[in-house]
Amino acid sequence: MIGIKNIFSLTLILVVIFTLILVLTKKENTFLQKTLVAQNFNLTTDVEACKRPVKFIGSAKGKACFSCEHGTENQHIVCTENITDKTTLFDLVQSTDA
Numbered sequence: 094m095i096g097i098k099n100i101f102s103l104t105l106i107l108v109v110i111f112t113l114i115l116v117l118t119k120k121e122n123t124f125l126q127k128t129l130v131a132q133n134f135n136l137t138t139d140v141e142a143c144k145r146p147v148k149f150i151g152s153a154k155g156k157a158c159f160s161c162e163h164g165t166e167n168q169h170i171v172c173t174e175n176i177t178d179k180t181t182l183f184d185l186v187q188s189t190d191a
Contacts, residue, residue: 140178143171147185159186 143161150158150170158172159182173179 137169137171138173140171140173140175140181142169143182143185145185146189147182148189149183149186157182161185163189 143159144167146163146165148160148163150160152158156172156174157179158170160168161171162168171182173182
């Protein structure tokens with residue numbers, strides 16, 4: 094027979110799993126929303142045109158997006174799947190934060 098403690102434990106586990114699914118889904122949706130907003134921006138794949146300050150926006154399915162010249166009138170979005178380009182852009186993010 095299933096005791097009250099077992100039912101409570103099972104319910105708690107299900108609540109935690111459901112919460113994690115909601116959080117992970119929200120993160121993905123947030124990235125997609127930012128990407129859709131970026132499409133109305135000046136969206137490009139030209140990594141050479143990316144100047145500081147740079148902010149990492151997010152990534153999905155192997156593609157990473159960055160806000161270049163973030164917060165300025167020349168702000169634009171660069172998205173790339175190229176690993177070398179991602180490394181270059183992450184280096185710019187770190188040098189912006191320093």
